[in-house]
Amino acid sequence: MSQSGPNTFRNSLMDSQEFTITYELVPGRGSGGKRLEKILQLAENAKADGRIKAFSITDNPGGHPALSPTSLGLDIQAMGVSPLLHFSLKDKNRNMAESQLFECHRHDLLNLLVLGGDFPRYGFRGQAMPVFDLDSTQLLSLIERLRHNFTVKKGAPGQAMGLPVMDFFAGCVVSPFKILESEQVWQYIKLLTKIQCGAQFIISQLGFDMIKYEELILLTRDQNISIPVMANVFVPSLAVARVMNTGRVPGVILPDTLLQQMEAEAENKDKGEEARLLRAAKMIAALREMGYAGIHLGGNNLDFDSISFLLDQAEHFAGSGLAKEVHFPDPSTWYLHNDCSEKPKKYSMPILFSSNNLIHEQIFNESGLLFPIARTVSLKTLDNTFLTKLYTYFEHLIKKFLFHCRMCGDCTLSESSYLCPQSGCPKRMVNGPCGGSINGYCEVYPKEKLCFWVRSYHRGPKPDCNTIQAIKPIPPKDWALNRTSSWLNYYSGKDHCRLKGKGRKTNG
Numbered sequence: 001m002s003q004s005g006p007n008t009f010r011n012s013l014m015d016s017q018e019f020t021i022t023y024e025l026v027p028g029r030g031s032g033g034k035r036l037e038k039i040l041q042l043a044e045n046a047k048a049d050g051r052i053k054a055f056s057i058t059d060n061p062g063g064h065p066a067l068s069p070t071s072l073g074l075d076i077q078a079m080g081v082s083p084l085l086h087f088s089l090k091d092k093n094r095n096m097a098e099s100q101l102f103e104c105h106r107h108d109l110l111n112l113l114v115l116g117g118d119f120p121r122y123g124f125r126g127q128a129m130p131v132f133d134l135d136s137t138q139l140l141s142l143i144e145r146l147r148h149n150f151t152v153k154k155g156a157p158g159q160a161m162g163l164p165v166m167d168f169f170a171g172c173v174v175s176p177f178k179i180l181e182s183e184q185v186w187q188y189i190k191l192l193t194k195i196q197c198g199a200q201f202i203i204s205q206l207g208f209d210m211i212k213y214e215e216l217i218l219l220t221r222d223q224n225i226s227i228p229v230m231a232n233v234f235v236p237s238l239a240v241a242r243v244m245n246t247g248r249v250p251g252v253i254l255p256d257t258l259l260q261q262m263e264a265e266a267e268n269k270d271k272g273e274e275a276r277l278l279r280a281a282k283m284i285a286a287l288r289e290m291g292y293a294g295i296h297l298g299g300n301n302l303d304f305d306s307i308s309f310l311l312d313q314a315e316h317f318a319g320s321g322l323a324k325e326v327h328f329p330d331p332s333t334w335y336l337h338n339d340c341s342e343k344p345k346k347y348s349m350p351i352l353f354s355s356n357n358l359i360h361e362q363i364f365n366e367s368g369l370l371f372p373i374a375r376t377v378s379l380k381t382l383d384n385t386f387l388t389k390l391y392t393y394f395e396h397l398i399k400k401f402l403f404h405c406r407m408c409g410d411c412t413l414s415e416s417s418y419l420c421p422q423s424g425c426p427k428r429m430v431n432g433p434c435g436g437s438i439n440g441y442c443e444v445y446p447k448e449k450l451c452f453w454v455r456s457y458h459r460g461p462k463p464d465c466n467t468i469q470a471i472k473p474i475p476p477k478d479w480a481l482n483r484t485s486s487w488l489n490y491y492s493g494k495d496h497c498r499l500k501g502k503g504r505k506t507n508g
């Protein structure tokens with residue numbers, strides 16, 4: 001087990017008198033080389049400077065393979081600085097996730113930033129298989145259990161064994177920078193749900209709209225959220241800004257006005273280098289005034305001299321009220337103080353929600369007229385293998401036609417306005433969206449397919465955007481039920497409704 005010093009990140013972030021600064025490192029592909037040497041040199045310089053309290057380390061960013069954050073995390077830890085490991089779920093199933101949590105704990109790598117992750121785009125001889133076995137709410141729940149008391153279930157390997165308490169410090173991400181009401185309301189619902197599942201700190205998505213940054217802080221105050229919130233400040237080069245402006249980076253909005261300003265700055269002798277650093281410094285000063293507990297800094301082509309200059313300037317600008325000077329909104333952005341009156345971009349067919357819900361309530365709700373007979377017939381069917389097969393085939397036929405059903409065996413249709421997340425969302429998100437949508441479109445099919453959760457928002461009864469609340473998260477899917485009848489699983493108490501207790505009786 002490795003020996004590490006004090007957790008500088010946790011200590012700083014939990015001290016309300018401190019303004020915590022972290023810096024994001026992006027390990028590349030391969031186990032060494034110039035890129036890694038440069039990263040380690042930057043970390044050495046930062047350590048000597050002392051203002052950066054943690055290095056956050058990305059986990060296969062952009063869905064590309066890279067050196068694991070654990071490996072670089074150990075190097076950083078050996079220098080005496082706290083690593084903050086990104087822990088994404090795009091390419092590990094729940095068992096691998098648990099195994100890596102054990103590894104992190106064994107090496108005292110306790111600071112984790114839990115995220116779903118970008119959809120895999122590349123891999124050895126073809127695109128990698130997207131996993132997304134758990135979502136971020138479900139992983140946070142697992143970590144929460146490990147932080148307190150995790151007793152292995154009877155019948156499982158190592159049964160009835162209590163695991164040692166693992167004192168992780170796990171945070172989550174939220175984007176306040178969504179363009180549409182439907183995307184934004186869902187982001188905030190999911191944030192509250194992640195906190196309910198055990199998130200201990202929040203880091204925002206990167207953005208350039210200062211009113212949106214403020215909106216997030218105000219929301220956390222309104223909701224009496226006491227965990228610290230950090231703002232993500234990214235310093236893009238002109239080349240990266242151009243890419244971000246096209247909407248090709250999942251979840252990132254870089255408005256035309258900022259790009260135009262950067263194009264003009266590129267005419268300067270230094271190609272706009274100082275201007276981009278000063279802009280970030282002013283942002284940091286303004287975010288500190290808003291009440292953020294710290295900043296999560298990142299950028300491309302930044303050496304430590306640039307970072308040091310930027311941080312000096314942020315101190316210099318402290319209290320100068322510069323938010324307006326660095327405010328770059330997208331003109332079509334919806335804000336939380338606006339009316340909740342978004343019209344769907346495409347047909348939404350709320351009639352399908354009403355008709356499905358009417359039938360569903362009669363058959364699957366315990367107070368429904370058809371519930372007793374449906375339940376009795378279903379349970380009788382289970383006694384006969386042939387009838388069970390016939391019943392399953394019948395269910396598949398109906399649900400494939402109506403909902404593009406994939407027969408996952410644990411149906412969540414009624415929790416997403418009778419749209420199927422298994423076939424409708426590339427990441428199969430069951431507890432609200434990921435952070436990758438842009439202007440309502442899915443990160444995997446930009447400008448082509450609407451995000452599944454945007455469609456769900458418009459089809460079913462809308463959540464009240466003035467009183468945003470957490471949802472009761474759906475637990476991880478039991479893959480033993482795959483290709484079996486979800487109706488039989490429901491009536492025989494095998495699906496997630498049973499797992500969630502008495503409150504959730506509706507499912508089909």
Ligand code: SF4
Binds near residue numbers: 428444
């Ligand atoms: S449909 Fe929405 S939630 Fe699913 S991957 Fe696309 S953007 Fe994310």
